[in-house]
Amino acid sequence: MTTITVHPEGWKPAKGYANGMIGDGRVLFVGGQIGWTPDQVFVAKDFIGQMQQALLNIRAIVRAAGGDVADIVRLTWFVTDKQEYLAHQKQVGAAYRDVMGYHFPAMTMVVVSALVEDEARIEIEATAVLSR
Structure with missing residues (x-):
């Protein structure tokens, strides 16, 4: 899979994200993942623990589809406490x-x-572009 980061000339650097990504391959849409384990148990009650678990869930789904984190082109985060x-x-x-x-x-x-899940403090959905 090929991805290219898009950053308009003259813009300040994006910190911790890309303004745009171009990908060539199969598109995988990952539904919103919350901070529970694959057994649907909230081990972490704190924001950081749940965030990390949600990202681990996303990584597992992308890998199950034959990709890896480098194939993820978009993350949308939903947080309950800014x-x-x-x-x-x-x-x-x-x-x-x-x-x-x-x-x-x-x-x-x-x-x-x-x-939807009362214990959830964060939900993250992802889009990945996998090799053909």
């Missing part, structure tokens, strides 16, 4: 890199009032 996210930026970055390495696709974050 202040909690902002207060833990350093831990967010460390937990992200633990799972995703230094791969930063196009990302969007949306603050929502609640998620």
